[in-house]
Amino acid sequence: MRSTIFAFALGLLASTAAQADVTVYSAGPGSLINDLAKGFTAKTGIKANVFQATTGKVMARLEAESSNPVADVVISASWGTATSFAAKGLLLPYTSPNAETVPDFLKTDTAVAQGVAGICIAYNTKSGLPVPKDWADLAKPEYKDMVTLPDAAASGGTYSLVEAFAANDMNGVLQSIKDNGAIVAGANAAALNPVLQGSKAAVFAAVDYITLGAKAKGESVDIVFPESGTVVAPRPMMILKSSKNQDDAKAFIDYVLSEEGQKAVAKVYLMPSRTDIKVDRPLIGDLKLLSSEGAPARDAVLDGFKAIFN
Template identity: 65%
Template sequence: MKKTLGIIAATTLGLLMAGTASAESLTVYSAGPGALIEKLAAGYKAKTGDDIVVFQATTGKVMARLAAEQSNPVADVVISASWDTATDFDAQGLLLDYQSPNAEMVPDFLKSSDYVAQGISALALAWNTTSDVPEPKDWSDLADPAYKDMVTMPDPASSGSAYELVSALVADPNIGWDLFEKLHDNGMIVPGANAQALNPVLQGSRAVVFGAVDYQTMGMIAKGESMKVIFPTTGTVIAPRPMMILKSSTHQDAAKAFIDYVLSDEGQAAVAGAFLMPARTDVSADRPLISDLKLLTVDAGGDREATLTKFADIFASN
């Protein structure tokens, strides 16, 4: 194959596949850290010699791209930030059965016959330690007047992990939609996806992110930012990042080799290096792991569209 590596950002969406990928190229659509998928793509190419083109964006933009291409599929592999993407695609019969031999050390709840976790993030409070507001301990703290107009949150319509958090919190009989009504009344804003929620806090115009993706803030801390990741006392949710091969793929062997690479020692070390929890339990990471966290019960039967509509209705005026 022609040795090319294309990493395509959401801002160049109109150029996607427009002459960058040859007919022989493996195409991966990935939500999540751009630097990570770039490193994984480069590692895969170095190992196999195969071409690979990546479209990296938010979960919402990845899903929109897939929907637009439904009649003429382009992607071979999809990596989402939301586990329900995989379960939904599985239910629709869109996925190719494949169990990688490198998935042996991935826990059963993080894999199925046709999808497997790349890595796992958790949702947290991301607090600017130089702000004038006190360090929060729990989700409900941010409805206190001390945090008036100082809180941001990722939009669950754009962020798959934020949707998982909202779904779990509103399903909890001790929390429910009442918390989000109070957060709205306290001036919490929902400016966009994960990065858009984090930026005002990094810049100091806001103080706390409600539902920050932990690895993003950990990465900022590693670069010297005055931030702290706080896992709330009530509990949080993890957001496994499923990888799946589309049944429509015309490069199924290459797609399987890519899954194998991501789950290899080298691939999982790259995942850990991005401050995500590796999918494999035998790969270490310099961060809290699932066993270190108190987890909320995930609402597996939740109605995604109804949840997103209700959330949007609450925050329409902020």
């Protein structure tokens, strides 16, 4: 009798372990993380609990829970999160077998990109103005007072571009669009909305997947990746060393990097991290990328941006 009860108990524990939940904190599109969680559960039988918010709110929640960690996996909109967390020893080393075709600059031993956003020019296709081909085109007379841009202090993508401009001695471009009447409108959505509404014609440093999503909904907007170069913003996935469900967390990373998971990433107009996933949009290999090597420290970059845009 005892052996029967013992065997039953072991079976129950094994079943419980197999169905253990994984908790994912994610910045970025809510539809994406919800689709990934649903697909992961269907594939593995493991429930994925999701907290979706801005990167700032995700970081605040992690900080509030630091004495009793809850999250297993964190997905940020800023690669700087992965760098910072790794430096603090907060991350579990893991390399997914599905990361083989992810370029080296999109992965480390403790983080891998879920997908990648590109920084571009977004323009209103009904503005009647020439389609811009490079950043400096937005300083031309026809674009006077018709350009917005996100605040580098509020938008990680804009900060990355401004950082690259500083590293490549391109701050004169920022000054020229400021002199042409460009205005800092706030975060990404605040900069894009006037262009969607037609009161402005273009966004300097728009986020590609947000703009392409608006285009897919029928808005009169499209994107251009400037000829002189741009930057991309990888979205790192990380397993916290404090995770109590490390095997399930690894399985979640594997799923996101599977063909099915990467197609879900592409569905919201992000670039897949894997180079073997083909989608009908510009990919990293199609872009000229600006290096940020040699850029000043973050505070100095932001001080330079503020000095130009008051």
